[in-house]
Amino acid sequence: xxxxxxxxxxxxxxxxxxxxxxxxxxxxxxxxxxxxxxxxxxxxxxxxxxxxxxxxxxxxxxxxxxxxxxxxxxxxxxxxxxxxxxxxxxxxxxxxxxxxxxxxxxxxxxxxxxxxxxxxxxxxxxxxxxxxxxxxxxxxxxxxxxxxxxxxxxxxxxxxxxxxxxxxxxxxxxxxxxxxxxxxxxxxxxxxxxxxxxxxxxxxxxxxxxxxxxxxxxxxxxxxxxxxxxxxxxxxxxxxxxxxxxxxxxxxxxxxxxxxxxxxxxxxxxxxxxxxxxxxxxxxxxxxxxxxxxxxxxxxxxxxxxxxxxxxxxxxxxxxxxxxxxxxxxxxxxxxxxxxxxxxxxxxxxxxxxxxxxxxxxxxxxxxxxxxxxxxxxxxxxxxxxxxxxxxxxxxxxxxxxxxxxxxxxxxxxxxxxxxxxxxxxxxxxxxxxxxxxxxxxxxxxxxxxxxxxxxxxxxxxxxxxxxxxxxxxxxxxxxxxxxxxxxxxxxxxxxxxxxxxxxxxxx
Numbered sequence: 001x002x003x004x005x006x007x008x009x010x011x012x013x014x015x016x017x018x019x020x021x022x023x024x025x026x027x028x029x030x031x032x033x034x035x036x037x038x039x040x041x042x043x044x045x046x047x048x049x050x051x052x053x054x055x056x057x058x059x060x061x062x063x064x065x066x067x068x069x070x071x072x073x074x075x076x077x078x079x080x081x082x083x084x085x086x087x088x089x090x091x092x093x094x095x096x097x098x099x100x101x102x103x104x105x106x107x108x109x110x111x112x113x114x115x116x117x118x119x120x121x122x123x124x125x126x127x128x129x130x131x132x133x134x135x136x137x138x139x140x141x142x143x144x145x146x147x148x149x150x151x152x153x154x155x156x157x158x159x160x161x162x163x164x165x166x167x168x169x170x171x172x173x174x175x176x177x178x179x180x181x182x183x184x185x186x187x188x189x190x191x192x193x194x195x196x197x198x199x200x201x202x203x204x205x206x207x208x209x210x211x212x213x214x215x216x217x218x219x220x221x222x223x224x225x226x227x228x229x230x231x232x233x234x235x236x237x238x239x240x241x242x243x244x245x246x247x248x249x250x251x252x253x254x255x256x257x258x259x260x261x262x263x264x265x266x267x268x269x270x271x272x273x274x275x276x277x278x279x280x281x282x283x284x285x286x287x288x289x290x291x292x293x294x295x296x297x298x299x300x301x302x303x304x305x306x307x308x309x310x311x312x313x314x315x316x317x318x319x320x321x322x323x324x325x326x327x328x329x330x331x332x333x334x335x336x337x338x339x340x341x342x343x344x345x346x347x348x349x350x351x352x353x354x355x356x357x358x359x360x361x362x363x364x365x366x367x368x369x370x371x372x373x374x375x376x377x378x379x380x381x382x383x384x385x386x387x388x389x390x391x392x393x394x395x396x397x398x399x400x401x402x403x404x405x406x407x408x409x410x411x412x413x414x415x416x417x418x419x420x421x422x423x424x425x426x427x428x429x430x431x432x433x434x435x436x437x438x439x440x441x442x443x444x445x446x447x448x449x450x451x452x453x454x455x456x457x458x459x460x461x462x463x464x465x466x467x468x469x470x471x472x473x474x475x476x477x478x479x480x481x482x483x484x485x486x487x488x489x490x491x492x493x494x495x496x497x498x499x500x501x502x503x504x505x506x507x508x
């Protein structure tokens with residue numbers, strides 16, 4: 001009796017030993033990287049897999065196959081994040097029929113040692129059926145299809161199209177060539193922001209984190225315009241967001257338009273200022289690099305090293321939300337969905353007057369009195385830059401006084417959700433601007449920064465500074481205040497004031 005009970009207990013323990021639900025634990029995977037020299041990694045070896053608690057780990061492999069010779073070229077092997085497509089797969093098998101890059105994943109230590117391609121093919125079984133069943137199976141789909149077509153026709157005649165004047169059948173055009181356009185796998189990780197034209201995801205493209213901006217089909221024009229701006233010759237600059245690729249995903253009503261760019265963990269300048277006060281040096285660095293990026297965007301750049309020439313570009317939606325912050329607090333400008341090119345001898349594209357974010361609209365935009373010329377649009381950007389510089393100064397801890405919580409421009413005056421009429425009354429009729437605190441005037445650098453801000457948001461558009469002039473001003477103020485603490489900056493007010501800074505007249 002005792003022997004029988006022990007045998008039963010051993011069988012019970014064996015049955016329930018190991019991971020539950022067929023899960024095979026993955027601790028190590030074979031590693032390989034064809035780009036090991038450029039990415040400065042090992043070429044091959046063993047990779048130990050690590051992940052958060054309750055996350056499953058997998059191994060993966062990706063490779064290319066020459067359709068003519070059948071020669072296989074291994075691209076990468078290694079550990080893969082928690083992916084339900086890899087669950088309970090003990091062999092690394094690619095199932096897509098004819099992909100550009102073959103990819104497979106599996107569970108279990110070193111399960112990616114061998115990999116193969118086995119497309120899923122569904123073959124109908126041959127079954128002998130009576131004649132009546134054949135007629136039913138033949139006629140029933142035809143009847144159902146006919147009814148569906150009649151219903152669709154009726155709905156088409158009695159309902160308005162869901163996307164207004166957008167032609168969803170029109171192809172947005174081929175994506176421009178990109179060295180990373182066909183690479184897989186790209187894995188969406190988490191939503192980082194939502195905006196007027198869609199949402200922005202943090203994603204992983206091979207070993208690199210990227211930002212994926214996803215537009216719905218009705219915002220095709222914005223996606224196409226931003227893609228065209230990014231691929232304009234000469235748009236590679238350290239203070240402009242780096243473009244990677246543009247893709248069209250899905251079909252018909254489920255079509256999504258993807259724009260892939262570099263990813264910055266600190267997020268936008270708005271996000272950063274909400275959680276952080278900045279020192280004087282940090283303020284100068286962010287402001288100077290931001291002005292540098294906008295100055296380059298506004299410039300006509302001649303042909304250089306086989307690329308260009310770059311025409312002048314007006315952003316038309318400049319705000320702190322569209323300025324990204326790198327790890328070293330260098331500013332990069334992004335979101336060119338409303339931007340417009342000014343090529344010599346050609347009319348500009350879509351130049352509707354009241355576009356952009358209402359809070360950052362210049363007085364001439366709010367009252368609909370702009371001239372549709374290059375310089376007028378560049379001056380509108382400069383008004384918005386004045387507001388962004390004010391946001392930076394409002395969160396600077398260099399002044400002798402408390403640093404307030406982050407607030408948007410005009411939030412104190414007219415609240416978080418002002419109407420167009422509120423802004424017209426405040427900005428156009430009363431000529432109000434965000435307030436300066438008294439303690440800012442006691443800091444030599446902040447005092448000069450406030451003067452620069454006032455010349456950016458001047459009510460007279462032609463009197464506003466250019467972006468290049470703002471960049472020079474900030475660089476000059478920074479040099480004059482370098483190495484000086486906030487306690488003794490007051491002593492150099494006179495020397496800063498007497499410097500020949502660029503004149504107020506705009507160089508636009």
